[in-house]
Amino acid sequence: MTRTRWMVAMVAALFMSVACSDEPTNAGSGPGTLVLRLTSPHADDGAMTFQVHGPSIESASVNGSLQLFTLRVNDSTLVGAVIGTLANGAIITLHVPDESVAAAYTATLREVADREDALRASLAGYALTVTR
Amino acid sequence: MRIVLFAMLALIGTTTALAQTPRPGSWQDAVRRLRDAHVVHPIRSARVAARPTAIIAEREPNDSIRTADSAALGDRAIGVVNPARDVDTWFIDLTEGQLFSVDVDAEVLGSPLDAHLVLFAPDGRTVLAFNDDFDGLDSRISFRVPASGRYFVQLSSFGQNGGSPQATYALNFGTVTCSGLGTEREPNDSPENPTRIAIGDSGTGEICPVIERPTGDVDYWAITAQAGTTLDLSVDAASFGFAGDPILALYAPDGTTRLAFNDDFIGSNSRLQFSITTTSTYYAAVANVQGFGDPFRYTLHVGTITPGPGDPITVRAENLGVPLGMAVGGTGDVFVSDVSGDRVLRISADNRVTTFATGITAPLSVAFDASGQLLVSSLAGGVYRVTPQGQATRFITDGIFPFWIAVAPDGRIWITDLGNRSLRRYSATGQFETSFDGIGIGGSGPGPLAIGPSGEPYVSNGTEIWRLRNGRFERLLTDGALIWAFAFDVAGNIYAPSPVTGTLKLFDSTGAVLADPFAVGPDAPQAVAFGRDGTGATLARVFAIDPLAGRLFEVNPAAVRQRGLPGYVTPPFSLDIAAAGLLRAAGLSAADLQYLDALGNHNGRYDVGDLRAYLRVLQGSNR
Numbered sequence: 001m002t003r004t005r006w007m008v009a010m011v012a013a014l015f016m017s018v019a020c021s022d023e024p025t026n027a028g029s030g031p032g033t034l035v036l037r038l039t040s041p042h043a044d045d046g047a048m049t050f051q052v053h054g055p056s057i058e059s060a061s062v063n064g065s066l067q068l069f070t071l072r073v074n075d076s077t078l079v080g081a082v083i084g085t086l087a088n089g090a091i092i093t094l095h096v097p098d099e100s101v102a103a104a105y106t107a108t109l110r111e112v113a114d115r116e117d118a119l120r121a122s123l124a125g126y127a128l129t130v131t132r
Numbered sequence: 133m134r135i136v137l138f139a140m141l142a143l144i145g146t147t148t149a150l151a152q153t154p155r156p157g158s159w160q161d162a163v164r165r166l167r168d169a170h171v172v173h174p175i176r177s178a179r180v181a182a183r184p185t186a187i188i189a190e191r192e193p194n195d196s197i198r199t200a201d202s203a204a205l206g207d208r209a210i211g212v213v214n215p216a217r218d219v220d221t222w223f224i225d226l227t228e229g230q231l232f233s234v235d236v237d238a239e240v241l242g243s244p245l246d247a248h249l250v251l252f253a254p255d256g257r258t259v260l261a262f263n264d265d266f267d268g269l270d271s272r273i274s275f276r277v278p279a280s281g282r283y284f285v286q287l288s289s290f291g292q293n294g295g296s297p298q299a300t301y302a303l304n305f306g307t308v309t310c311s312g313l314g315t316e317r318e319p320n321d322s323p324e325n326p327t328r329i330a331i332g333d334s335g336t337g338e339i340c341p342v343i344e345r346p347t348g349d350v351d352y353w354a355i356t357a358q359a360g361t362t363l364d365l366s367v368d369a370a371s372f373g374f375a376g377d378p379i380l381a382l383y384a385p386d387g388t389t390r391l392a393f394n395d396d397f398i399g400s401n402s403r404l405q406f407s408i409t410t411t412s413t414y415y416a417a418v419a420n421v422q423g424f425g426d427p428f429r430y431t432l433h434v435g436t437i438t439p440g441p442g443d444p445i446t447v448r449a450e451n452l453g454v455p456l457g458m459a460v461g462g463t464g465d466v467f468v469s470d471v472s473g474d475r476v477l478r479i480s481a482d483n484r485v486t487t488f489a490t491g492i493t494a495p496l497s498v499a500f501d502a503s504g505q506l507l508v509s510s511l512a513g514g515v516y517r518v519t520p521q522g523q524a525t526r527f528i529t530d531g532i533f534p535f536w537i538a539v540a541p542d543g544r545i546w547i548t549d550l551g552n553r554s555l556r557r558y559s560a561t562g563q564f565e566t567s568f569d570g571i572g573i574g575g576s577g578p579g580p581l582a583i584g585p586s587g588e589p590y591v592s593n594g595t596e597i598w599r600l601r602n603g604r605f606e607r608l609l610t611d612g613a614l615i616w617a618f619a620f621d622v623a624g625n626i627y628a629p630s631p632v633t634g635t636l637k638l639f640d641s642t643g644a645v646l647a648d649p650f651a652v653g654p655d656a657p658q659a660v661a662f663g664r665d666g667t668g669a670t671l672a673r674v675f676a677i678d679p680l681a682g683r684l685f686e687v688n689p690a691a692v693r694q695r696g697l698p699g700y701v702t703p704p705f706s707l708d709i710a711a712a713g714l715l716r717a718a719g720l721s722a723a724d725l726q727y728l729d730a731l732g733n734h735n736g737r738y739d740v741g742d743l744r745a746y747l748r749v750l751q752g753s754n755r
Contacts, residue, residue, distance in 0.1 A: 046741075046744055047740045047741060047743065047744040048740060049714065049715065049740045067747065069707075069708065069711035069712070069714075069715065069743075070715075071711075071712055071715040071716060079715045080715065081711055081714060081715060081740055081743060083740075083743065083744050083747055111739055111740045111741075112740070113732075113733070113739065113740045113741030113744055114741075117732040117733045117741035117742065117744050117745045118733050118741055119733055119735060119739045119740070119741045
C-alpha cells in the first residue's frame, strides 16, 4: 500500500467510525431508553405495581397523565407503582446506560387494580415487556 | 304515655333544641330517661279505701288554691269538668308519714273525661306529683306525706282542652292498703331477708308501700345459680291490669353489687339476662320505677337461657356516670361522654378513669375527626371539638339538634340531626356540604350512626339499620328490639347493642343474624366500639358502655373473630411515604395500613388499589 492509499484508507475508516457513533441509539450501544409495554385483558386498569431487573437502571418516567412512584431496591432492581388510566401499550420509560442490551432487562407485574380501586384477583392475561 | 311526654317537656323546658318535637319513644325521650335514670327511686304507692266515708260534691268556683273545696281521707268527691278548661281544686289535711292516695274514676264510669291530676304542696305552688293515665285514662297519685299540713289536689282534663257537662268524675281520697297476696314473704326488702325462688319457678308479689318502710317497697328474691348458666329473669305486671311499671335488678352474692338492670323490656314489663361465672346465691330485686305509682302485683319468672358466644362479659371500668357515647382514640384509650355529668371521660388501657373534658352540657355522641380531635355533640345543641389537651370549643353550630356523629374514612363528618330528622354531611373542617332527609326511614330515625366498610353512613331508626347509598336510604336489617350505637368489623359484621333486651347482637353484612344474643349481661348497653392498640390499629376486642350501670364492659374476646373497622385515623404521612410503604412493604404502622386499606378496597391488606384511593383523597377528588 502506498502512503497515499494508506491515508485514504485511514480517513475512510475514521469517517466510518464517526458516522457510526452518530447513528440513532437503536443502531448501537450506549445510554438510552427502554420502554415497558403493558398487555392487559381488561379495559379499566387504574393502577399497577411492577418490578424491573437489569443493569444499572438510572431512572423511570411516565407521561403526564400518569403518576409514577419508584423505589430502587439495589443497583439492578427497581420497583414502582403507576396510577392512572392504564391502557395497552407503552407505559413506562426506563433510562439505562446501554440501551443495546434490552434483552438483559426483565419486567414483572406485581399487582393491578381497577379504576374502582379493587385489586385484580389474578394477573392471568397480563404481561409487561421491555422493548427498545 | 302522656306521663312520659309531660316529664320530658318539664325536663327540656330550659333546652330550646329539645323542645322542637319531643315524642315519647324517641331518641330525645330515651336520652331523657337515661339522664334521669340515676335519680329515679322507687317509692311507696297507695291504694284508696274501698268504701268512702262520705260522698261530697264540688262547689264552683274551685279553680284555684284559694277557692279549693274541702275533702278528707276516705271521702269520695264528685264533680264535672265543665266548661272546657275547667279546673277543680280540693284541699286535704294530711299528717307526716301518711301514704296518701288520690284516685280518679271517670272513664271507668263511662265519662268522656281524660283526667289529669296534680298534687301541690301546702304552699299551693310546688308540684309534688302529677299523673295522667294510670287505670286506662283515669289518673291516680300516691304520695308519702313529708310534713303535716294542708295539701291541694287539682283535677282537669288532659291538656285542659276537654270539658263538657258529661265530663263527670269521682275522686277518691285515701291511703294505701296492700293486698298481701302472692308467694313473696314480706318483709323481704333487703338481701338479708329475701324470698327464695328456684330456677324454673315463678313467684308472685306486690309492690306496695307501707309506712314502716320510708324508702319504698322493694322485693328481694334469692336465687341459687350455677357457674356457666345464664339467668333469664322477667317481671310481668301488665297482666294484672294496672299501669304498674316494675324495674328489675340482679345483685351479686354480696347483695350490694348490681350486676344487671332492666326497665321496660316489653311495654312496662322488665326482663334481664346475666351470665353466671361463680356458683352462688344471687338476688333479684323488684321495685316500682315511678315515685308516684300505685301498688301493683307482678309475677317474677326465673329461668335460664343459653349464653351468647361473647359471654361472659368483663367490667373494665365503673362509676362513669351516665355514659352514652364512646370512641376509641389513636393510643387505645376509650373516651366516653357522661351525659349527666357534663364531661367526657378517658379510660386508659389499664382501666384508669380520668376526666378528659368538662363544660359540655349533656354530651351525647363522640367521634374523632380528621385532625385527631374529639367531636362531641351536646344535648343543648351544637358540636364541640376537643383538643388532645381537653380544651373544648364550639365547632358545628348550624344543626338544630345534632345527635350522633361519625367520621368517614375521607375525613368527612356525618351527623344525625333530630331537629329535622336528617343526616347531615360536613367537610373535615366542619363546613356544611349537604343533608339527606331521614324521615322516610321511619321509626325514630335517623338516630345512632356508624360508617360502614365502604365508607357509607349507616343509621338506626330504633329497630332497623339503614344505609345511605348513592344518596338514597336502603334498609339493611330489621330487629324486634331497640338498636343503639352499633359498630362494624372489617368483614362488615355489625355488633349492635340492644338496651331494652340487655344484650349485644351480631349481624352479618347483609343484616342476617349471626348471634342473638351475642352477649348478655350488660344492663342496657348503649354503644359499642372496637378497641385499638397503642398505634391506633383496631383490635378484635369489643367494648360496650352501659348508661344505667355507668360501666364499660368488654365481651369475651375469644368470640370476636375480626378486628374492628378502622374508621378514620389521621394520616400522618405524605403520598410518597404511602407509596414507599407499599413498594418496600415496610415503614407504615398497623394503623396506617388499616387506614389505607379502609380508604380503598378494604380487602384486609394494603395494596395498589388502596394507594390509588389515597392519592385521590389527597387530591380532594371523589373518584
